[in-house]
Amino acid sequence: MSLITNGPKVALLGLILESNRFARPAQQKDFLSLTCLRAKSLIDEANSSNPSLAIEFASFVKTMNASGDWDPCPIILMASRPLGPIQKDVFEAYCAEVVANLPEDIDAVYLCHHGAMVAEHIDDADGYIAREIRKKVGPKVPIVMTLDLHANVSDELCASVDLVCGYRTNPHVDQFDRGQEAAFALRQILAGLAKPKIVHIKLPLAPSSITLLTASGPLGQVIDYGQRRQAELGGEIMNVSIFGNFIFSDVPQNGVSIVVTARSNFNIAKNLAEEIAELTWIKRSLFVRDLTSFDSAIKIAQDQNREPVIFADSGDNPGGGGTGRTTQLLIELIKADAKGVMYGSFFDPKLAEEAKGLVVGSRFKAAFNRESNQQKWEEYDEPFTADAEVISLHDGQVVGRLGIFSGRKMSLGNCALLKIGDIKVVVISERSQTADPIFFEMFGQNIASAHTVIVKSRGHFRAGFKTWFDDKDVYEIDTVGLTSPVLERWDFRNVPASSFPFDKDAAWSI
Ligand SMILES: [Zn+2]
Structure with missing residues (x-):
C-alpha cells in the first residue's frame, strides 16, 4: 500500500x-x-x-x-x-x-x-x-x-x-x-x-x-x-x-x-x-412551431428596403447530421440575383482545394458537389457550377469567438471565400455548422456589412450572431435536407408512435 x-x-x-x-x-x-x-x-x-x-x-x-x-x-x-x-x-x-x-x-x-x-x-x-x-x-x-x-x-x-x-x-x-x-x-x-x-x-x-x-x-x-x-x-x-x-x-x-x-x-x-x-x-x-416558407425566404432576400436579417438553412444543419452541402437555397438565391448576401458554410473539400490553387482575384467555374455520388443521404446535394471569383483563402485554423464554439480551437481545413454575383460563399473542408461569426471573420469580412446572412445551422447560430441579429431578424427557412424539422416528411420507425405531436391525442399521467 x-x-x-x-x-x-x-x-x-x-x-x-x-x-x-x-x-x-x-x-x-x-x-x-x-x-x-x-x-x-x-x-x-x-x-x-x-x-x-x-x-x-x-x-x-x-x-x-x-x-x-x-x-x-x-x-x-x-x-x-x-x-x-x-x-x-x-x-x-x-x-x-x-x-x-x-x-x-x-x-x-x-x-x-x-x-x-x-x-x-x-x-x-x-x-x-x-x-x-x-x-x-x-x-x-x-x-x-x-x-x-x-x-x-x-x-x-x-x-x-x-x-x-x-x-x-x-x-x-x-x-x-x-x-x-x-x-x-x-x-x-x-x-x-x-x-x-x-x-x-x-x-x-x-x-x-x-x-x-x-x-x-x-x-x-x-x-x-x-x-x-x-x-x-x-x-x-x-x-x-x-x-x-x-x-x-x-x-x-x-x-x-x-x-x-x-x-x-x-x-x-x-x-x-x-x-x-x-x-x-x-x-x-x-412544442410545435412553423418555419418561413422557402418562397417567402427568396422574396425576403430580394427585398433591399429592409433591415439586415439572418436565415437558418434549417434542413441542412451539419450540427444535426446534415451534409452541409445541400444546394436548394444557394441555387435559388443565385437565380434570384440576391444582393449583399453572406452565405456560410458550404462543405466541399474539392472546391476549397481548387480555389487554394488559384490566385486571389481570379475567376473560375466553381463546380460544387463534384464528389456527390448518389448515396441516399446525398439526395439534396445537387452538383452545379457557377462563375465565381476567389475573394480570400484561409487555412481554417481558428478559435471560436462567440456562442457555443467560443474559446474552442477548430480546424476547418482549407477554406475559401468565393463571390458569385453579389453572394459571398464560404467553402470549408471539415463539415461544421456555422454557429460562430469566425466562419466569415477569418476572411476579414464584417457581419454588419451584410444585407442577408445565411447559415447552415439550426439554432446555435443565435448565440454566435446575436450581436447583429435579434430574434425578430431571424428566419428559420423550410429547406430540404437531413435535418428538415417538418416531422411529417420523415419515415420514423422507432419513435414511439403514441407520442405528441405524432399522436395529437397522446395521453399521459403519473
Ligand atoms: Zn444539442
Missing part, C-alpha cells in the same frame, strides 16, 4: 456522437478528424487554454484541479461531428478498450457523452456504455456523466450512473458550467456528503429540434422552473436536468426526459420529477 496519497483516482472517458438515423454512418475517420485523444495527450489538451475537445470535459478537469488533490486517469475521449449511427466495429473497439483500461483501483468515473448516439446494432448506445462501465467498476464506485440537452435518455442509462448533468441552455452556452457542476458534485459524493438517488421520467412528447430553444418557449420555461424548485428545496436536490430529445435518432427512447438527482432522499427526487413532468405535459401544445 502506498503511503503517499494523491487524492481520488478518477477515470476520464467518453464517446461523443449525435446520431441522425438518416445520415451516413459514423466511421473511425470521423472521430480521428475531430477528437480522438488518449492518456497524457487527453489531459494535456483538456488543460490547454483553447482546448479543441468538448468544453465540459476541459471544464471538469480544470475544476477538479482547482478543488483539491486528485489523481486523473485519462483513458480516451472520442468525438465525431453529428452523423449517422456509429459503425458496429468502431463502437465495439471503443467499448473493449475502455473496459480493458479501467484500473481495478479506480475511485470514480467521469463519462462525457452527448447522449443521442445510436450504434448500427444498438439503439441506446450511451446507455449500453454506461451499463458496461458500471459492470466493470462495481456498484460502489461513483459515476458522473454530462450530457447534451438533446440526449435521448433511457432508464438503463440513469440506473447505471450516480449523477446525470445535462446542458440547460440551447444554444448550448453552459457547457463549461455543467463540467464544473459535475466535478463539484463528484467531490461531494467522494466526501460522503451525498448518496445520490436518480429519478427519470420519460414523457410521450417527442418534439422537433426547432421547438427546444431555451431563451423563450416551453423548454426554457420548465428548465427555469426546475432550477427555481431546486433552489427552494435547499440543497436536497443535487441536479435537475430536462432533455429535449433528438428526434432524428429515431429510437424507442425518443421523448422529453426529466431527470432529478436527490442528495440522498429518493422521494424528494420523485416528487420534484413528477411535478416538472406534469408541468411539461401541460405545455405540450407549445
Whole structure:
C-alpha cells in the first residue's frame, strides 16, 4: 500500500456522437478528424487554454484541479461531428478498450457523452456504455456523466450512473458550467456528503429540434422552473436536468426526459420529477412551431428596403447530421440575383482545394458537389457550377469567438471565400455548422456589412450572431435536407408512435 496519497483516482472517458438515423454512418475517420485523444495527450489538451475537445470535459478537469488533490486517469475521449449511427466495429473497439483500461483501483468515473448516439446494432448506445462501465467498476464506485440537452435518455442509462448533468441552455452556452457542476458534485459524493438517488421520467412528447430553444418557449420555461424548485428545496436536490430529445435518432427512447438527482432522499427526487413532468405535459401544445416558407425566404432576400436579417438553412444543419452541402437555397438565391448576401458554410473539400490553387482575384467555374455520388443521404446535394471569383483563402485554423464554439480551437481545413454575383460563399473542408461569426471573420469580412446572412445551422447560430441579429431578424427557412424539422416528411420507425405531436391525442399521467 502506498503511503503517499494523491487524492481520488478518477477515470476520464467518453464517446461523443449525435446520431441522425438518416445520415451516413459514423466511421473511425470521423472521430480521428475531430477528437480522438488518449492518456497524457487527453489531459494535456483538456488543460490547454483553447482546448479543441468538448468544453465540459476541459471544464471538469480544470475544476477538479482547482478543488483539491486528485489523481486523473485519462483513458480516451472520442468525438465525431453529428452523423449517422456509429459503425458496429468502431463502437465495439471503443467499448473493449475502455473496459480493458479501467484500473481495478479506480475511485470514480467521469463519462462525457452527448447522449443521442445510436450504434448500427444498438439503439441506446450511451446507455449500453454506461451499463458496461458500471459492470466493470462495481456498484460502489461513483459515476458522473454530462450530457447534451438533446440526449435521448433511457432508464438503463440513469440506473447505471450516480449523477446525470445535462446542458440547460440551447444554444448550448453552459457547457463549461455543467463540467464544473459535475466535478463539484463528484467531490461531494467522494466526501460522503451525498448518496445520490436518480429519478427519470420519460414523457410521450417527442418534439422537433426547432421547438427546444431555451431563451423563450416551453423548454426554457420548465428548465427555469426546475432550477427555481431546486433552489427552494435547499440543497436536497443535487441536479435537475430536462432533455429535449433528438428526434432524428429515431429510437424507442425518443421523448422529453426529466431527470432529478436527490442528495440522498429518493422521494424528494420523485416528487420534484413528477411535478416538472406534469408541468411539461401541460405545455405540450407549445412544442410545435412553423418555419418561413422557402418562397417567402427568396422574396425576403430580394427585398433591399429592409433591415439586415439572418436565415437558418434549417434542413441542412451539419450540427444535426446534415451534409452541409445541400444546394436548394444557394441555387435559388443565385437565380434570384440576391444582393449583399453572406452565405456560410458550404462543405466541399474539392472546391476549397481548387480555389487554394488559384490566385486571389481570379475567376473560375466553381463546380460544387463534384464528389456527390448518389448515396441516399446525398439526395439534396445537387452538383452545379457557377462563375465565381476567389475573394480570400484561409487555412481554417481558428478559435471560436462567440456562442457555443467560443474559446474552442477548430480546424476547418482549407477554406475559401468565393463571390458569385453579389453572394459571398464560404467553402470549408471539415463539415461544421456555422454557429460562430469566425466562419466569415477569418476572411476579414464584417457581419454588419451584410444585407442577408445565411447559415447552415439550426439554432446555435443565435448565440454566435446575436450581436447583429435579434430574434425578430431571424428566419428559420423550410429547406430540404437531413435535418428538415417538418416531422411529417420523415419515415420514423422507432419513435414511439403514441407520442405528441405524432399522436395529437397522446395521453399521459403519473
Ligand atoms: Zn444539442
